[in-house]
Each structure stands twice: as C-alpha cells, then as structure tokens.
Amino acid sequence: MRKRVSAVIDRRILINYRVDPSVAQKLIPAPFRPVIVGGAAIAGICMIRLSKIRPGGVPRVAGLTSENAAHRFAVQLDSPSGPVPCVYVPRRDTNSLVPVMIGGRLFPGWHHLARFMTAVEGDRFGLYLRSQDGECQVQVSIQAADRVMQGSVFADPDEAAQLFRPAAVGYSLRPRTDFMDAVELSCEYWQLLPLSVQRTTSSYFDDPERFPPGSIELDSAFLMRNVDSTWSALPPLPPTRKPADSAGRAGP
16 A cells, blocks of 8 residues: 555645756756756746645644745656656755655655745745755745736646646655655645746755756746645656766755
8 A cells, every 4th residue: 555645735836947958957867858848948946835744544633734845847757658747856855854754764755854934924925945954045035916927938827737737746866876756746626826926046946057047047936725635655766867966966
C-alpha cells in the first residue's frame, strides 16, 4: 500500500518564470526535458501553507501546520504512451521539523529547515524565507488581480491550470544517490486565481551563474486556497544524469 499524507492547502502561491530552454535543460537531470510554452521553459517557486497534516486515513481534526516552499521546473518524462507532464524540484524548504526528519527517509522528498515570515492583509501577501543552511532566501510581495500579468505565456488562469494540473508528480534528487524520489499530489478541486507581483527575489533564480542575464524573466503568479489534498509516495526513479547543481554545488 502506498504511503500517503493528507493536508488542507490553506494557501498555495505559484510564482512563475520564463526561462531560456537551453539554460533550463542544464539544470534539469535526464531523463526529464523542460516543457516549452510560448518558446520558453517554465520554472518557479511554490510557496504553500499546509494545515491538518496527518497520515492518510487519520481524521482531519488532527494534524500539523507548516509553511513550505519548493523551487521547481515544469518537465516531461517520455513513456511508451507519449510524454508525461511532471515537476522537477531541485530544493524544498519548510519551517517544520517533521518533514525535515522524515523527508527522504520515511516519506519521499528531502527538506531543508528554514525560517518563514508571512504577512497577510486581505488579498495582499508578503512572504519571506531564509534557510538555516543559508543557501536559500526568498522574498515575495503580491496581491490579488483581475487578470494574468501582462506578457505572460498564459492567456488566463485556465490555460495555466491546463499546464500545472496534469503535472501531479514531483521528482527530487535523493541526496548522495542517483535516485529520484517521487510524490504525487491529488487535490479535491483545482482553481487558480491570478496575482500581481510587486516584488520577488530568489537566491536560486537570481543567481547569474545558473541563469545568465537575459535568460530568465518573471512571467505570472497564481493562488489556490482551502483545498483538501493527498500526497502519495511513488517508487523512486533512477536518473541517467545529474543536474549541474547536484554535481558541483548546493541547491538554492
């Protein structure tokens, strides 16, 4: 039987970037390939607040709450039936000791411990994180909007959902191995609301060694709220090539 974790997604913010496909491919391990939309690869930060986190089958009255962030790339994996959309996650951060302790051991997905600060005023959000190891720092200031950001590769939230919703499986490299841990996200429903970004910084995406000038640009942002979800462990996938970051440097 699959290991499962259930939780309520109180808030899920997706900050998306357009990336030069050749640059993205260097950061993505084989056998994955970047998904191309409007001539660009799509990468981003998923900042998610979970509540009522508990093992599958446990009543939702019990459970933990945590703030989490994942740096991610939209990718695809070839299969006998054709390309399968999924997500490659080079780094996960959390303010909870539980996923740090069990991630990659009792349940797939290695996490780094981080300090999170949040400020929410109506439809305005301020989010900040700094990892304990000093390798990752993110600051985001956003607010609700009535349309997708100008210049985005997505015409509307439904078009973005068509890319993100089928990509239910997230893969991340297991430290000190060549295996990819895999976790599948199932949501009760899926609705994206457009956001406007006033400020966003990321030590990962702002790094000119990873992303040379002109190779990355902010694209869009979306919000999901109050969604029941289940995270299921899948068998690991052995990659054929590590990304450049894994071989020679730490993550974000």
